[in-house]
Amino acid sequence: MDSSTASILAEVFFETLGYWYIIIPTIFLGLIVGGIPGFSAANTIIILMPLTLALDLQSGLVFMISLYCSARMGAGIPAILVNIPGTAGAAATPLDGYPMAKQGKGQQALAISFVASCIGGLLTTMIALATMPILARVGFYMHSVEMIVVMLFGISLIASIAAQDMVKGLIAGFLGLMIGSIGTDVVYATPRATFGFLELYDGVPLIPALVGLFAVSEAFVIIEKRVIVNHTNEPKAPNWTDTFDGVRIALKRWVHIVWTSIIGLVIGVIPGAGASIASFVAYQQSRSFSKTPELYGTGHPEGLIAPESANNGVTSGTLVPLLVLGIPGGATAAIMLVVMQFHGVSFGPSLFEDQPKVGYGMFMAMAVSYVIMFLTILPLSRYMSHVTTVPTIYLAPMIIAFTLVGGFVPREYMFDMYLALAFGVLGYIARRTGYHVAAILIGVILGPLLEKYFLWSLKKSDGDIMVLFSSTLGNILWVAFAMSIILPIVFGMRRKRKLEVPAE
Amino acid sequence: MASEHHKPPRQLGGELVIPIIAVGFTIYFFSTIWNSPWTAQVSAFMVGGFLLFVCAIFFVRCAVWLSRGEGSLGFGNLFTIEDIRTGRIGLLFTTIAYVMFIDTLGFTLMTFLFLAISMLILAKGKRPGFILMISGAMALTGWAVFIWAFDTRFPRGWFETMMKAVLANG
Numbered sequence: 046m047d048s049s050t051a052s053i054l055a056e057v058f059f060e061t062l063g064y065w066y067i068i069i070p071t072i073f074l075g076l077i078v079g080g081i082p083g084f085s086a087a088n089t090i091i092i093l094m095p096l097t098l099a100l101d102l103q104s105g106l107v108f109m110i111s112l113y114c115s116a117r118m119g120a121g122i123p124a125i126l127v128n129i130p131g132t133a134g135a136a137a138t139p140l141d142g143y144p145m146a147k148q149g150k151g152q153q154a155l156a157i158s159f160v161a162s163c164i165g166g167l168l169t170t171m172i173a174l175a176t177m178p179i180l181a182r183v184g185f186y187m188h189s190v191e192m193i194v195v196m197l198f199g200i201s202l203i204a205s206i207a208a209q210d211m212v213k214g215l216i217a218g219f220l221g222l223m224i225g226s227i228g229t230d231v232v233y234a235t236p237r238a239t240f241g242f243l244e245l246y247d248g249v250p251l252i253p254a255l256v257g258l259f260a261v262s263e264a265f266v267i268i269e270k271r272v273i274v275n276h277t278n279e280p281k282a283p284n285w286t287d288t289f290d291g292v293r294i295a296l297k298r299w300v301h302i303v304w305t306s307i308i309g310l311v312i313g314v315i316p317g318a319g320a321s322i323a324s325f326v327a328y329q330q331s332r333s334f335s336k337t338p339e340l341y342g343t344g345h346p347e348g349l350i351a352p353e354s355a356n357n358g359v360t361s362g363t364l365v366p367l368l369v370l371g372i373p374g375g376a377t378a379a380i381m382l383v384v385m386q387f388h389g390v391s392f393g394p395s396l397f398e399d400q401p402k403v404g405y406g407m408f409m410a411m412a413v414s415y416v417i418m419f420l421t422i423l424p425l426s427r428y429m430s431h432v433t434t435v436p437t438i439y440l441a442p443m444i445i446a447f448t449l450v451g452g453f454v455p456r457e458y459m460f461d462m463y464l465a466l467a468f469g470v471l472g473y474i475a476r477r478t479g480y481h482v483a484a485i486l487i488g489v490i491l492g493p494l495l496e497k498y499f500l501w502s503l504k505k506s507d508g509d510i511m512v513l514f515s516s517t518l519g520n521i522l523w524v525a526f527a528m529s530i531i532l533p534i535v536f537g538m539r540r541k542r543k544l545e546v547p548a549e
Numbered sequence: 550m551a552s553e554h555h556k557p558p559r560q561l562g563g564e565l566v567i568p569i570i571a572v573g574f575t576i577y578f579f580s581t582i583w584n585s586p587w588t589a590q591v592s593a594f595m596v597g598g599f600l601l602f603v604c605a606i607f608f609v610r611c612a613v614w615l616s617r618g619e620g621s622l623g624f625g626n627l628f629t630i631e632d633i634r635t636g637r638i639g640l641l642f643t644t645i646a647y648v649m650f651i652d653t654l655g656f657t658l659m660t661f662l663f664l665a666i667s668m669l670i671l672a673k674g675k676r677p678g679f680i681l682m683i684s685g686a687m688a689l690t691g692w693a694v695f696i697w698a699f700d701t702r703f704p705r706g707w708f709e710t711m712m713k714a715v716l717a718n719g
Contacts, residue, residue: 219600232588442667
């Protein structure tokens with residue numbers, strides 16, 4: 046980095062700090078829209094498009110970036126407190142976040158999530174800034190074959206979740222994969238298992254599935270208890286100790302934050318891959334190489350850190366192909382592209398020569414947003430966690446009402462509300478009879494993507510299955526995938542043997 | 550001794566619901582792709598075939614438990630008398646009504662009615678004044694944020710139409 050770039054970065058950083066009056070309200074807006082299933086940074090920017098276009102370039106840019114980052118973090122808050130991920134990107138967060146909330150550690154869990162999100166987001170922004178030319182090439186090397194292995198990393202989480210009862214876990218996961226295959230196939234557009242509904246030709250929409258499986262079914266389950274938090278863990282009065290404990294726990298696991306956020310960054314760089322893939326892959330990798338994999342799913346901080354760092358790592362990753370190549374890495378980045386083009390900004394390699402302040406400004410806006418977010422949101426964790434003490438007789442109907450209409454928002458079909466209700470019934474039956482709803486959801490989210498890349502690969506090779514082992518990077522990923530499956534088993538056996546030795 | 554305690558038989562009727570749904574859905578899925586190009590079939594047959602295999606293992610396992618008397622075909626883990634006592638059945642009916650009538654009555658009015666009736670059922674009729682107040686406040690907040698401020702296309706009814714007219718005419 047030469048001195049002129051450094052001076053531009055410093056200048057842009059302080060300029061962006063001057064937009065605190067836009068960033069702070071946007072952070073709160075982002076937390077709200079991120080927390081309600083169906084709403085997201087992408088559709089909020091679309092809804093507020095007239096406002097965004099009326100602002101000057103710098104203000105509009107700061108607004109969009111702050112909203113993007115805070116919505117990503119906001120999605121984790123209801124996932125932790127009431128087991129309802131605000132977006133598919135936070136679908137892995139409740140696996141350990143919600144058990145912590147039920148144990149009366151909601152405030153601690155929120156603090157861990159905020160620290161992991163902010164440090165993960167900030168760190169990956171810096172890495173993305175420093176390694177942009179290299180990262181931009183990742184998208185070129187990741188073809189359908191390589192993407193199949195990335196998807197398998199995420200899908201193998203089903204097996205981890207299924208560890209308690211392998212047969213039931215696999216039934217749930219593969220039922221999810223089958224449900225995810227509903228709709229037309231990607232090559233000849235042949236409709237499959239649509240029950241005659243035109244609304245299912247595009248596949249099963251994710252938000253109604255998310256709303257039904259998590260929110261609606263959870264609302265029907267929690268009414269058995271007076272409040273969400275377990276009776277044995279009566280809520281404490283608001284205090285700072287739990288917040289500081291959460292910060293301490295997260296900072297102690299800084300290495301974990303670093304490597305899981307880098308997973309998010311790399312996946313974010315790949316156009317089409319998203320936060321949901323990143324968070325599942327990060328969770329699976331975190332569990333695979335943990336010394337205490339048996340604690341995952343019971344309220345383990347590392348199980349919360351991994352998806353939260355990773356999905357915030359994705360935010361900076363998606364900016365790389367947008368800025369360097371002009372290819373948006375996700376829906377929000379695509380909308381940003383439209384808004385920026387309205388202001389006369391042309392993306393691509395020339396951006397950093399023609400308008401360096403805009404290019405670097407986007408990363409600086411992200412960095413400043415994460416810093417301000419950390420300072421403004423962390424103190425609120427002590428109040429937010431009290432959602433878990435609201436009597437369920439009031440909470441359950443509110444969850445149902447606001448998440449069901451959230452299911453309606455993305456496509457604006459009444460059909461999607463019925464679909465969310467149907468998924469709610471499926472989720473309720475699954476919860477009551479010992480099937481994991483997260484395993485079903487992983488299948489619904491990742492199944493269609495896996496199929497898409499699989500069919501593209503086969504189509505390109507005229508049906509030769511060996512195409513899956515035809516690229517060097519793909520083969521390296523296959524080896525890494527095999528290692529991530531085998532090594533935890535070897536480590537587990539070794540740990541078991543070590544524990545048995547003293548007993549003998 | 551702990552091992553001598555009588556363990557209630559596993560309620561396999563409830564546990565079999567998901568595998569039966571899975572098998573039924575997989576067969577239906579196969580029926581829709583039977584004459585389709587291979588691109589539509591390949592992954593569905595692979596995933597569906599494995600799903601049928603795992604379900605078959607589960608059915609065999611259940612049959613063994615049933616023959617040993619370790620399980621029954623009951624649905625106690627899915628439906629109990631508690632579902633009526635806790636208001637779960639009532640909540641299910643209000644939820645179905647919410648989805649059915651929101652398009653006709655509009656978001657605000659239907660949300661108010663759903664929240665009020667559901668909370669009254671779950672609270673067994675206690676504190677009606679408080680429930681009506683928070684239901685009204687939540688429905689109005691929803692209207693203000695989602696319809697008035699964000700102008701989302703939530704289902705509109707006479708309340709939304711009336712408020713639009715009121716706001717338009719000052």
